Amino acid sequence: MAPEREVASLAEELELVPPPAWPELVRELAASAKLDHPDGSREQRLRFLMGLAMGRLRGRVAGREVRAEIERALVPCAEVTA
16 A cells, blocks of 8 residues: 655654754744843853754754854844843
């Protein structure tokens, strides 16, 4: 019995592959998300944004790729903007 659907389309429907626009999602989060209690460190902002991004991407993109995109999106002079 042959499958009725292609594996690739089923994987996409089940959200098992990275969404095509995931870098834009990460950049939007980096630009707009605000910490409730910033301590002034870039590392805190990075951890906060990683949590938001990974929650939305639900394991479909490797963490090191997400972190790299966040680091590119963060502006050095605006490490913490409350």
